[in-house]
Amino acid sequence: MGQDHDHLSPLPQEARFAPLDEPKQVAYLAFRDLCQVPGLGLFFSMVGFAAIAREAGFGLKEALATSALVWGMPGQVALASLYLAGASAAVIFMAVALANMRMMLMVVSTVDLVGFRRHGTAIIKQIILMHFLAITTWIQLSVVRGKVADRAMVIYFIAFALPLFAIGMLGTLLGFYLVDLVPPLLLKAIVFTTPLYILMMVAKIRVQLFRYAGVAGGVLAPLLYPVIGEWAILLAGVAGGTLIMLPRLITARRVRQKRQHRVPRSDRSNHQNKGDQS
Amino acid sequence: MIDASSPYLWLLIILAFIATDIWRVLGVLLANRISPESLLMKWINAVAYAMVCGVMMLVVVHPSGLVASSSLMARLPAFAVTIGLMLWRGNTLLAVSSGALTFFCLDLIISP
Numbered sequence: 001m002g003q004d005h006d007h008l009s010p011l012p013q014e015a016r017f018a019p020l021d022e023p024k025q026v027a028y029l030a031f032r033d034l035c036q037v038p039g040l041g042l043f044f045s046m047v048g049f050a051a052i053a054r055e056a057g058f059g060l061k062e063a064l065a066t067s068a069l070v071w072g073m074p075g076q077v078a079l080a081s082l083y084l085a086g087a088s089a090a091v092i093f094m095a096v097a098l099a100n101m102r103m104m105l106m107v108v109s110t111v112d113l114v115g116f117r118r119h120g121t122a123i124i125k126q127i128i129l130m131h132f133l134a135i136t137t138w139i140q141l142s143v144v145r146g147k148v149a150d151r152a153m154v155i156y157f158i159a160f161a162l163p164l165f166a167i168g169m170l171g172t173l174l175g176f177y178l179v180d181l182v183p184p185l186l187l188k189a190i191v192f193t194t195p196l197y198i199l200m201m202v203a204k205i206r207v208q209l210f211r212y213a214g215v216a217g218g219v220l221a222p223l224l225y226p227v228i229g230e231w232a233i234l235l236a237g238v239a240g241g242t243l244i245m246l247p248r249l250i251t252a253r254r255v256r257q258k259r260q261h262r263v264p265r266s267d268r269s270n271h272q273n274k275g276d277q278s
Numbered sequence: 279m280i281d282a283s284s285p286y287l288w289l290l291i292i293l294a295f296i297a298t299d300i301w302r303v304l305g306v307l308l309a310n311r312i313s314p315e316s317l318l319m320k321w322i323n324a325v326a327y328a329m330v331c332g333v334m335m336l337v338v339v340h341p342s343g344l345v346a347s348s349s350l351m352a353r354l355p356a357f358a359v360t361i362g363l364m365l366w367r368g369n370t371l372l373a374v375s376s377g378a379l380t381f382f383c384l385d386l387i388i389s390p
Binding site for chain 1: 290296300301314322323326328333337342345346357364373379381385
């Protein structure tokens with residue numbers, strides 16, 4: 001998919017060339033993006049979670065605490081469904097840790113995208129802010145990169161992630177009661193939009209390498225799942241990501257070797273280009 | 279029905295919190311040690327995208343939770359419609375809502 005049309009968050013044309021960096025404009029953009037599929041999708045995901053949690057025997061307080069403290073759908077679902085199944089605390093801990101492991105990689109990526117290091121943000125502050133990171137936010141940051149100036153990415157993150165958290169709490173709260181009102185078939189369809197949306201967002205990411213990595217992981221995980229169960233996500237991620245990076249890694253090695261042997265400094269960029277094409 | 283306000287459930291919630299935020303903390307610590315331009319950073323990003331797409335494709339092919347009660351014959355065509363429209367028109371909102379509508383209609387017909 002070579003085209004980078006962005007119908008989702010219509011911006012003035014000039015924004016493509018001059019990234020936004022005025023705080024108010026950036027916050028407004030974040031708010032506008034939030035009010036479309038991302039906010040709605042997350043709201044209904046949490047409605048769906050509240051349904052599962054209630055079925056599992058959670059009270060409203062417990063469901064809200066789970067959403068607020070875990071703030072990662074796969075782990076939340078694992079907690080509720082394993083609690084219902086009567087699994088031991090150790091099993092639940094491991095299952096949640098496994099389900100939300102990708103959070104570590106998303107955080108690394110986000111810290112880079114937002115540029116905490118450039119800003120010299122204190123580690124403790126980074127940790128607190130990263131608690132509010134959800135898949136939706138991370139994907140949004142990847143797509144918005146370049147449209148928002150690097151130094152304003154923190155503002156975008158805060159203006160997007162914190163209201164999204166509030167929407168998630170509202171979804172959990174209303175979901176607890178809404179479940180009786182919304183026909184199950186309709187709720188199911190709404191919950192199903194989230195995976196479709198996230199997959200399409202990955203397809204829109206400007207870095208081709210990452211799009212291919214997404215395709216590799218997306219193909220591998222369902223194939224591995226019948227064989228190794230929940231571990232399929234971890235293996236598909238590592239195998240898919242490494243597979244896509246392989247040509248890059250080999251090229252980098254070759255370039256380094258060439259450089260060490262006989263390439264003078266001035267010719268370096270030339271050779272690197274050739275290496276990239278191979 | 280299990281007692282909703284049992285301290286045991288609260289212990290489990292705290293454990294789930296720790297099991298998730300451990301990764302977040304490790305992520306922050308790791309991110310502050312890796313150079314943003316390094317190949318390692320690119321690899322971590324590639325793995326993250328592959329994992330997230332893996333999780334999402336599992337919802338399409340082997341779902342748990344609410345979606346589990348639907349047929350693959352509803353989910354796969356819905357996914358195909360979404361991809362097709364995305365490639366054809368490049369409009370996320372159109373693609374995703376059409377995919378969801380396809381899923382809803384097929385699920386309505388197929389489910390008992």
